[in-house]
Amino acid sequence: MRNNIYTPILLVLFSVWFASCTDVLDKEPLGVLDANNYFKTAEDAIQGVNAAYQPLLMNxxxxxxxxxxGTLASEEALAGGDGSRPGIIEIDIMKHTAATQEINDFWKLNYAGIVQANTVISKTPQVDADQALKDRVIGEALFLRSYYHFILTQVFGDVPLILEIQAPDEVNVFRTPKAEVLAQIASDCELAATLLPLSYAGNDLGRATKGAALALAAKAYLYLKDYNSVLNRIADIKALGIYALQADYRNNFYDSTQNNSESVWEIQHENLELGVGNFLNQWWLSKKVMDGYGFCEVSMEFVNAFEPNDPRLKFTVARHNEPYFGVTYKRWKHQLYSHTIR
Amino acid sequence: MFPAVSVAWNISNEPFFENLDLISSLKLRASWGQQGNQEIGNYPYSSLVETGILEYPFGGVISTGTEIVETGNENIKWETTTQTDFGIDMSLWEDRLSIIADYYIKRTDDILVRVPLPQSAGAFNPPYVNAGEVENKGLEFAVSYRQTTNDWHYEIGANIATIDNKVISLAGTEPLLGGFGLSDGPITRTEPGYPLGSFYLYKMEGIFQSQEEIDASAFQADDTRPGDVKFADLNGDNVINDDDRAHIGNPFPDFTLGLSLSVRYKNFDLSTLVQGVFGNDVYFLYGNFAYETQLRGFNSYAKILDRWTPTNTNTDIPKVSVDDRNNNRRISTRFLEDGSYVRVRNLTLGYTFNDMLKTDKIKDLRIYVSAQNLFTYTKYSGLDPEIQANTNDTQGYNVSSDLAVGIDWGTVPAPRTVLVGMNLKF
Structure with missing residues (x-):
């Protein structure tokens, strides 16, 4: 049955494997888009900064x-809707917590923009492009990073001020006092203003401009109560000579009169299906109108805050039986409403 | 360099075993070895970008962009596992019965786990981090028996394995957090002395029955009312807050069990595979919907009809409320359940027609019925005790965290499938 029955067997196996010990094996990644190697050309820098605009969209x-x-937490409007966003009701009735989804989403979104902007700021100097383009891209990223920090500090007060790419062991940071955040915004925007062009044409319309950077610097100084600096920055904006109020207030809301002289900087929206459109039309449209979500039903207090005959009111609030941008809205009472709202 | 040594002694080959017919072979084994792990995808040291994403319209034209999708870790290094193993292999009665038993201690240094970043770091796919040292130890035992007679052939196998997972040390000083849930996450906390992804929860003590009981207990919220959940004041400071959470619940099972059976009688064949998992805890996050009401109109489990009311006080389901002012749905033992289950993974019955066929063109014809996930025995109240990792734990980014296993978001359960099939051999 067993052939080598008299042979005591003692098996000793000794195996040694050699693993990566030499530099020969440390290869640069090929075909993988590694952020360290990605930024090489002018187009790479532009693509990088394009992504930093994405958090601006309202969808x-x-x-x-x-x-x-600003709107629901105040008495300007009430969170209506069907309850599908319990978080906005929590914020409206001041019962929000750190776990409220909209608060988390807002925080996360803006920091995603900041991290993207920081990547652009740190990688663009090394790309192979002419200095004017590099300056513009870095100026855009500085402006966007400042803008995201600005709206974060408006909502949360002290917030982490993130100005560099963080290693995973450096990510647990404390909040920075609001005044320091605002001072950083003011100085970054002043720097951005020296890098950014006065305006853009064609397919670059909507990018950050010199005027936008100066305006955000002025806003930061306003919150810092440094009123002299506010006035100086506003004088700088005026000196650019390209901004003026519209004769007709409603021009600020028409598709055909976007980016007009009254607009220093404007968030661009285009196509809902492709994810770069604006949902607020439907979210804010009253639930009394068909297809309206009614997430933001304006209060009478808000309506009454307009002075009598203020021409802006009828382009701000749609009221029952009154024309609003060419559509006469009616309360929807179980009968089909024929207008498609755009 | 990863060395390994192993020693085995085939006792049954020794002279003194010559006349033992009962034991056909017996071997003692011991081994020690180190192994590296880098099964973590390529280039975890560098941040990854994705190109061509539709980003933003400039001048009415939608532009693409390049986004960071994963942050890298420039300091990443190999994970090293040192395993010591002692084992016995034995077979009896001319190899009809075989037994394999092992005891192992596995220490993993610089363990590579995906650790979620705070959202201020961009909240991308969590990077791999060498998190520290983890020890796994346990016993594995497998036995099988097979026999063949004229008409019969059968094989029975069973295996059982225990696992004891414990974090020995962490590379950083801070505990690692995981399982960012719907409500006030994180649900898990990883720190020395506890398993990876150990549940870190408030402890539910019961339901407040009266205002007097609320007044006499630790403060929870301004609006705590009879019918709300009473949480334990674990640190005794008379206030229920984040400091009253503790390591309660282990996502790792005490032991797992597998049974297989294969029987053939004449032309019939029957086989089954049964799997069991015992002693693991599952966090029934879906209970946020199942046992609570929502402003949003989700349906709840029928069990919510047994909620607390002044006349229905003997229940563990708090009163229903629209805005949950006591935060009854906070992460607590209320939603922690025993995830043990036994599942008939597979059951197959077949019949082979080989000698009845009148043609020699077909060599073999077998028809069979096979069922997957036929029965599951569990006390777990969710959809499926076999929890699928969910990317909600990383706030929507498309990988799940290693520190958030055993959290049930109500993902689609494993389906029960029944197949009727035919095998033809030519």
């Missing part, structure tokens, strides 16, 4: 709830 893809904090 479902990125959950930008900036509007909630």
């Amino acid at each position: 479902n893809e990125n959950n930008n709830f900036y509007w909630v904090f």
Whole structure:
């Protein structure tokens, strides 16, 4: 049965494997888009900064709830809707917690923008492009980083001020006092203003401009109560000579009169299906109108805050039986409403 | 360099075993070895970007962009596992019965786990981090028996394994957090002395029955009312807050069990595979919907009809409320359940027609019925005790965290499938 029955067997196996000990094996990644190697050309820098604009959009893809904090938390409007966003009701009735989804989403979104901007700021100097383009891209990223910090500090007060790419062991940071955040914003925007162009044409319309950077610097100084600096920055903006109020207030809301002389800097929206559109039309449209979500039903207090015959009121609030941008809205009472709202 | 040494003694080959017919072979084994692990994808040291994402319209034209999708860790290094193993292999009765038993101690240094970043770091896919040292130890035991007679052939196998997972030390000073849930996450906390991804929860003591009981207990919220959940004041400071959470619950099972059976009688064949998992805890996060009401109109489990009311006081389901002012749905033992289960993974019955066929073109014909996940025995109240990792734990980024296993978001359960099939051999 067993052939080598008299042979005592003692098996000793000794195996040694050699693993990566020499530099020969440390290869640079090939075909993988590694952030350290990605930024090489002018186009790479532009693509990088394009992504830093994405958090501005007001739609479902990125959950930008900036509007909630100013509008619903105040008495300007009430969170209506069907309850599908319990968080905005929590904010409206001041029962929000650190776990409220909209608060988390807003925080996360803006920091995603800041981290993206920081990547652009740190990688763009090394790309192979002419200095004017590099300056513009870095100026845009500085402006966007400042803008995201600015709206974060408006909502949260002291917030982490993130100015560099962080290693995973450096990510647990404390909040920075609001005044320091604002001072950083003011100085970054002043730097950005020296890098950015006065305006853009064609397919670059909507990028950060010199005027936008000066205006955000002025706002930061305003919150710092440094009124002289506010006045100086506003004088700088005026000196650019390209801004003026519109004769007709409603021009600020028409598709055809976007980016007009009254607009220093404007968030661009285009196509809902492709994820770069604006959801607020439907979210804010009253639930009394068909297809309206009614997430932001204006209060009478807000309406009454307009002076009598203020021409802006009828372009700000749609009221029953009154024309609003060519559509006469009616309360929806179980009969189909024929207008498609755009 | 990863060395390994192993020693085995085939006792049954020794002279003194010559006349033992009962034991056909017996071997003692011991081994020690180190192994590296880098099964973590390519280039975890560098941040990854994705190109061509539709980002933003400039001048009415939608532009693409390049986004960071994962942050890298420039300091990443190999994970090293040192395993010591003692084992016995034995077979009896001319190899009809075989037994394999092992005891192992596995210490993993610089363990590579995906650790979620705070959202201020961008909240991308969590990077791999060499998190510290983890020890796994346990016993593995497998036994199988097979026999063949004229008409019968059968094989029975069973295995059982225990696992004891413990974090020995952490590379950083801070505990690692995981399982960012719907409500006030994180649900897990990883620190020395406890398993990886140990549940870190408030402890539910019961339901407040009266205002007097609320007044006599630790403060929870301004609006605590009879019918709300009473949480334990674990640190005794008379206030229920974040300091009253503790390591309660282990996502790792005490032991797992596998049973296999294969029987053939004449032309019939029957086989089954049964799997069991015992002693693991599952966090029933879906209970946020199942046992609570929402402003949003989700349906709840029928069990919510047994909620606390002044006339229905003997229940563990708090009163329903629209805005949950006592935060009854906070992460607590209320939603922690025993995740043990036994599942009939597979059951197959077949019949082979080989000698009845009148043609020699077909060599073999077998028809069979096979069922997957036929029965599951569990006390777990969720959809499926076999929890699938969920990317909600990383706030929507498309990988799950290693520190958030055993959290049930109500993902689609494993389906029960029944197959009727035919095998033809030509």
